[in-house]
Amino acid sequence: MAVPEIDVAVLRPLIVVVPVIAAGVLWLLVTDPRRRGAAVLALVWNLIGLAGVNAVAVSAGWWRFADGGPAVVGVPVDLLVAWAVAWSMIPVLGARWLPLPYSLVALVLVDVYGMSALAPAVVLRADWWWGELLAVSTCLVPGAVLAGLTVRRRALGVRVGMQVLLFTAVLFAAIPVLGRAAGQRGPVARWADPAPVHVGGTLDSVAIQIGGLIAVIALAAVIEFYRAGGTPWPWDPPDHLVTTGPYAYVANPMQLCGTLLIVVTAVVTAQPLLLVAAGVAAAFSSGMAAWVEADALGGRFGREWTAYRGQVRDWIPRWRPAAVTAPARVYLARGCDPCSDLAAWIVRRSPVGLAVCAAEDHPADLRRIRYESAAPEFSCDGVRAVGEVLARVNLAWAVVGWVIATPGISRVLQLLVDACGGGPRDLPAGRNEDGHTPSMNEVAQ
Known part of the structure; x- marks a missing residue:
């Protein structure tokens, strides 16, 4: 049977x-x-x-x-x-x-x-x-x-990479699909019933470029978490309070970028309902998420957290980085004309928490501009080092710095710089005719 x-x-x-x-x-x-x-x-x-x-x-x-x-x-x-x-x-x-x-x-x-x-x-x-x-x-x-x-x-790098992939899918696949389904089926949201997606035209082109720039800033924030030994996931945080990169300008760069990316997606896909989703995300981040974060981080980092939050806002970025950002050094050759010119340009802009030092004084045999940060311990050379320096000047230059320091982009730019004569080179002697070795401040002036 x-x-x-x-x-x-x-x-x-x-x-x-x-x-x-x-x-x-x-x-x-x-x-x-x-x-x-x-x-x-x-x-x-x-x-x-x-x-x-x-x-x-x-x-x-x-x-x-x-x-x-x-x-x-x-x-x-x-x-x-x-x-x-x-x-x-x-x-x-x-x-x-x-x-x-x-x-x-x-x-x-x-x-x-x-x-x-x-x-x-x-x-x-x-x-x-x-x-x-x-x-x-x-x-x-x-x-x-x-x-x-x-x-x-x-495997911190694997964890961070998979989380970036996952959150990208959430922002650019899951949320638009759910928004479209709600617009087509939801009785309350029928006013937002979207038309077939058609990407093109000046507005979409501008929106996509803005979205790409926002995504780069979000990635820069993730990289700061990675350098500190953690990930953006709340249950997998770094061991140190992150105050560098985008966090030197605003307290919630990833939440801010995520909300703005939803708005950009709403414009490109012509889904007004996604603007509601952006508002919900902002309200959640400003409310419950901020309360939980403040309680957890305040308990872990105490005065360090209080001093940091006293200088940065949740959603409105500063023009100059917060003074509590971890100190760093940049090393340039004082006997190299392009390097000394760059050193002078940096000094004139009074970067926050950055000391300009002579590469000749570094214990290692440097062949490129070197950037070093102590907290978290991190160093890089060449184009990436320039990007890190720019992030300590002001918000406009910081955005440029985050773009050129982005993995992949920095590699291509470094190849171009090397091809144009800016490749690695041995340190010059850097002495005047009288035998005096000038300091970095003298070179910068």
């Missing part, structure tokens, strides 16, 4: 309730804030990734979903949430008792042998395993790797 199919109205709530309850129980049992934060990070990764994978799978015909309930890019929201929770919160929180690799193998086996049992909520085609392979390789495994590295504080 054939086994009758389970009613979708009964099956779908079970698919959602079981992993959500399991994750809730584990959340209560696991009180480690860092592991909880890693689980939430993996959840966001899987929500974004699985939405994209399922959209591809439905389009390719690997599987399809039963009609009913709200959906995003053709994927039912309830099933998407359940899938993401099962692939993130449960294995990451459960890793306290069961090693993460074992959980991942178990989840893959559950999918392989259990997906067909979800009919008619999910109907599979014979080659559905292509979609499963894509989901495992882009969602399950990377999310678990990110969470595991976050818990153990390993």
Whole structure:
């Protein structure tokens, strides 16, 4: 006798309730804030990734979903949430008792042998395993790797890079897609029903260029977190208070840039509803997020935090960097005419917290302009060093500095400078005719 199919109205709530309850129980049992934060990070990764994978799978015909309930890019929201929770919160929180690799193998086996049992909520085609392979390789495994590295504080560069990729997807994929879905389906937001996206024209070109500049500033803020030994994720912060880079001008550069990027996206995609999302993001950052941040950072850094916040505002940047920014030094050859000219230009602009020193006095054998910061300990040469110097002059020059110091851009610019005769060179003697070796201040004057 054939086994009758389970009613979708009964099956779908079970698919959602079981992993959500399991994750809730584990959340209560696991009180480690860092592991909880890693689980939430993996959840966001899987929500974004699985939405994209399922959209591809439905389009390719690997599987399809039963009609009913709200959906995003053709994927039912309830099933998407359940899938993401099962692939993130449960294995990451459960890793306290069961090693993460074992959980991942178990989840893959559950999918392989259990997906067909979800009919008619999910109907599979014979080659559905292509979609499963894509989901495992882009969602399950990377999310678990990110969470595991976050818990153990390993591979900082990998963690930062994956977070940048994730937040980029949130800003430029998830939020626009959700805004479009709300504009098309939401009864309150039908006034914002967007037209088909068409990028082009002067306004879009200007908006995209502004967005690129804002993204560079946001990346500069992330790089400052990386140098301090942490990431932008609240549960994976640096060990030191970050007061350099964009943080020398405004207290919340990433939140500010994120909000502005949503506004730019609203302009380019012609989605007025995204302006509401930008307002919500700004309100959240100004309210609850700021309150939590002030409590946490004030408790960790005490007077250092109080002195810093006494000089920078939440959303309105300063023109000159705050005086509490960590001190640094720049080394230029006093016997090199272009270097001495640059040293004079720097000194005239009175950079904040920056000492201009002679490269001849450096203990190492320098062949390029060198920038060194003690807190956090960091050094760079050439074009990147110039970018770091400009960030200590004023806001306008800082933006230029962050652009030219951006990874990739700085490399290309350095190649161009080297090709034009500004490559590395041995230090000149730097003595006058009377044998006197001038100081850097004398050269600058």
